[in-house]
Amino acid sequence: MNNNPPPSVSKIKNLLNRSADTLDSKVLTELAATRHRVLLQLDHIKTDTSGLATLRLHAVNMQHEFRFWLGIMIVVACCFAANQGWQHFNEDHTEVDIAILTDELPIDVYVD
Amino acid sequence: MWTRFLLKPLLTHQLAAFLLLGLSGVANAETWTQLSPIQQQALAPLAHEWNALPAKRQQHYLALAKKYTTLPPEKQAAFIERLAKWNSLTPEQRHKAREKFTHFNNVPVEKKEAVKRMIKEKETGQNSGASSSAQTPSDH
Numbered sequence: 290m291n292n293n294p295p296p297s298v299s300k301i302k303n304l305l306n307r308s309a310d311t312l313d314s315k316v317l318t319e320l321a322a323t324r325h326r327v328l329l330q331l332d333h334i335k336t337d338t339s340g341l342a343t344l345r346l347h348a349v350n351m352q353h354e355f356r357f358w359l360g361i362m363i364v365v366a367c368c369f370a371a372n373q374g375w376q377h378f379n380e381d382h383t384e385v386d387i388a389i390l391t392d393e394l395p396i397d398v399y400v401d
Numbered sequence: 402m403w404t405r406f407l408l409k410p411l412l413t414h415q416l417a418a419f420l421l422l423g424l425s426g427v428a429n430a431e432t433w434t435q436l437s438p439i440q441q442q443a444l445a446p447l448a449h450e451w452n453a454l455p456a457k458r459q460q461h462y463l464a465l466a467k468k469y470t471t472l473p474p475e476k477q478a479a480f481i482e483r484l485a486k487w488n489s490l491t492p493e494q495r496h497k498a499r500e501k502f503t504h505f506n507n508v509p510v511e512k513k514e515a516v517k518r519m520i521k522e523k524e525t526g527q528n529s530g531a532s533s534s535a536q537t538p539s540d541h
Contacts, residue, residue: 383464385499390465390483391476392502394520399498399505400490 430456431463443469443477446485462488 296304309317389399433451436444443466444451451459469480490498505513 382461382499383468385502386461386465386487386495387468387472387480388506389498389502390480390487391472392479393517395524396483396486396490396498398520399501400494 429460431459436463439470440466443480444484445481447488450488 309320312320389396433441433448436451440463441448444462447454447462454462465480469477472480487495505516508516
């Protein structure tokens with residue numbers, strides 16, 4: 290069992306560079322072409338990913354906007370309902386208050 | 402995530418919406434001089450304290466003043482006579498009075514009339530007792 294710690298990244302890089310110097314030109318050309326193809330594929334994936342990210346951002350913005358307007362509508366609906374309830378409450382009291390204020394009996398009869 | 406995307410924008414815009422709607426309520430307060438002559442006539446007992454009343458109370462009394470115009474003259478007189486007393490009650494007393502009045506209205510007519518007669522006799526007895534003690538000459 291090898292108990293030595295694994296080599297560092299720079300060491301691996303140096304080893305690879307030294308071994309690449311011993312390769313013949315045909316192999317080096319193939320390696321360069323493969324590297325180029327892989328990099329192109331990576332760029333393509335990145336573009337796709339950023340497109341997806343843009344779409345995701347748009348979706349989040351739309352969700353945000355939707356939630357904003359939904360929140361506004363809820364608030365307006367609550368205020369409208371509260372106003373209607375207050376008007377109904379007020380109207381009921383108006384009739385009763387008029388009746389008390391014009392009743393034959395003194396107000397104290399109803400207060401005590 | 403929900404807090405960031407839902408609550409924060411909602412709270413910000415809800416505050417703006419509440420402020421706008423709340424201001425509309427505050428804007429409903431009216432000064433005495435802004436009232437019409439008939440409103441001032443109906444609410445005359447409250448003239449000296451009208452401007453200090455909360456807007457909601459003002460709106461309620463203006464609703465009463467609107468009904469006042471439909472009353473016959475004797476009821477209009479009773480309205481004006483009792484309004485100051487009504488306004489001097491606490492909200493709890495007014496609430497209690499409304500409840501009592503509503504319950505009393507549900508009592509059968511004969512019983513209601515009997516109670517009214519009893520109360521009026523008691524009042525008359527108190528009034529005549531007060532006037533006779535006023536008329537009694539002192540011994541010294």
